[in-house]
Every structure is written in structure tokens, then in C-alpha cells.
Ligand SMILES: Nc1ncnc2c1ncn2[C@@H]1O[C@H](COP(=O)(O)OP(=O)(O)O)[C@@H](O)[C@H]1O
């Protein structure tokens with residue numbers, strides 16, 4: 001005999017939550033959702049497991065998720081072990097020839113397989129690839145210009161093997177998605193002209209992919225609630241103009257710069273909308289897609 005626990009859940013509320021999800025499930029059925037899964041979000045085992053289950057659930061209900069992961073903290077840990085120091089320029093890691101091999105190993109080896117395994121252990125089939133596979137991410141050396149604080153003039157800085165995606169060939173993604181598999185992409189690109197290996201900011205890789213597959217949503221999971229204003233209040237919707245002003249005024253800095261710029265580029269290139277949301281919240285993806293809550297910052301064309 002099994003007795004009911006005194007702490008039983010409210011069954012009616014559970015059923016009501018599921019019922020309320022129906023219109024959202026219908027809305028996204030058959031759609032492609034690109035999820036950028038940042039390195040910080042992976043550090044908690046509980047959150048990582050909840051992320052894996054969310055992605056498996058998306059596939060189960062007929063959505064086609066494509067995962068693009070980061071791994072900044074994991075790269076930092078490996079570089080530290082090797083006594084190599086990193087420098088960042090506006091959220092981008094300066095990548096010299098001694099680092100690119102290590103970065104490729106961490107991203108497309110260790111992290112890529114961990115993320116695919118997370119989704120796999122939630123009962124879906126995920127396949128880890130890098131942007132080099134099937135010519136998925138063709139890149140070029142990024143030409144970065146920053147403002148010289150003394151002169152006020154823009155000047156070019158050399159970031160080494162940091163790439164910018166110039167062409168996405170999505171066929172490998174369609175082949176996997178169409179066969180019931182979930183692609184998990186490491187942000188490493190192959191030089192379009194020079195065949196070199198390029199380190200690509202994971203936000204930029206996710207944005208370029210979202211644009212090329214005309215994703216319904218690009219979900220950027222990060223370690224803050226979304227884009228904040230000068231007073232630390234969450235901005236629920238951001239226009240292109242506001243975003244540009246926010247960067248110029250110093251309201252948006254560091255890693256949030258490539259994130260916001262990428263969202264703008266993705267919606268311009270064909271994604272319907274991008275959302276920057278809090279990966280520290282369990283089931284962030286489900287909350288964003290299948291409830292009316294929509295907790296992050298929405299960026300539309
Ligand atoms: N206006 C802003 N709103 C929110 N976060 C901001 C803002 N400006 C800068 N940031 C910083 O950007 C960080 C997110 O970027 P990043 O560290 O690259 O995230 P991820 O590793 O998830 O890609 C936040 O943790 C915060 O420190």
C-alpha cells in the first residue's frame with residue numbers, strides 16, 4: 001500500500017499550467033529555435049540538467065532546437081593550467097597562435113561533448129559538431145576598431161585568430177534536425193579564404209546561425225536577467241536605436257556588447273526575434289517559449 005504524501009503538489013494547478021501551454025506549443029510547432037548556451041550557465045549541475053531536459057522537451061513537442069554553446073570559463077581554466085594569460089577587448093578574447101589549438105580542443109572537444117551528453121541523458125539524441133563540420137561556419141579574421149580614449153579616434157586592434165562568421169552553410173543542421181537529431185555547435189569557424197581555424201564568440205556564432213535558418217527565436221542564455229539600464233532595471237524590450245545608444249553611452253559594456261550587436265544582426269538577417277534571458281533561472285527556455293511570462297529582454301527587427 002502506498003499512502004499519499006502530505007506534501008502532494010496541487011494537481012489542478014499542474015494541469016492548468018500544462019493546459020495554458022497549449023497555444024504556445026501550437027505556435028512554435030515545426031519552428032526552429034536557436035539557443036545560445038553560455039559557459040557560465042553550465043557551471044551549475046542542477047541548471048545544466050534542467051537545460052538538457054528543456055531542450056529534449058522542445059524536440060519532443062515538435063520544435064527544432066539548434067544549440068550553440070560557449071565555454072569562456074572552461075577555456076580560462078585550461079589556459080590558466082597552461083600558464084597562458086588572456087586579454088579581452090570588448091568581450092572578445094585576444095587569441096594568438098599558442099591559444100587557438102587549446103581553445104578548439106576545449107570548445108569542440110570537452111564542452112561540445114558535455115552539452116550533447118546533457119541533452120542525451122534527458123532522452124533526446126543530440127550530435128556535437130563544430131563550425132568546421134560541413135563548412136557550417138565560414139569565417140574571416142575580425143577587424144576590430146575601438147575608440148582611443150586619449151584621442152577619441154577609432155583605431156584597429158589585432159585580436160589574432162578571432163573570426164567573424166561570413167557565410168553559414170546550414171545543410172548539416174537541416175540534415176540533423178530533419179532526422180530527429182539535435183545539433184550542438186561549438187563556435188569554431190574555418191577561414192573562408194585561408195582555411196585557418198578561428199575562435200568565434202559564441203554569441204556571434206549563434207546569431208549568424210539564427211539569421212541563416214530564419215529562426216523563430218534566438219534565445220541567448222546568460223548570467224544576468226537581461227539588458228539593464230543605468231539604474232540596474234531590466235529592459236523588457238529594446239529597439240535597434242536604443243541598443244546603439246546604450247552602447248555609445250556606456251550603459252551596455254563588456255560581454256553584453258557582442259550579445260546585443262549579435263541580436264540586432266540576427267533579426268536583420270532573418271531571425272524573427274532575439275531574447276537575452278537569465279540562464280541562472282531553471283527552465284528559462286520553457287518559461288520564455290511556453291508561458292506568457294517572457295522574462296528577458298526582447299529584441300525585434
Ligand atoms: N547593460 C547591461 N545589462 C546587463 N549586463 C551587462 C550590461 N552591460 C554589461 N553587462 C555585463 O555583460 C555580462 C554578460 O556577458 P558575458 O559575460 O559575455 O555573458 P556570457 O558568458 O553568458 O556570454 C553580464 O554578466 C554583465 O556583467
Ligand SMILES: CC(=O)N[C@@H](CCC(=O)OP(=O)(O)O)C(=O)O
Pocket residue numbers: 037038039040069070071072073075091092093103162163187199200201202203
Ligand atoms: C572570440 C571569443 O571571445 N571567443 C570566446 C568563445 C567562447 C564563448 O564565447 O563563450 P561564452 O559564451 O561562455 O562567453 C572565448 O574565447 O571565450
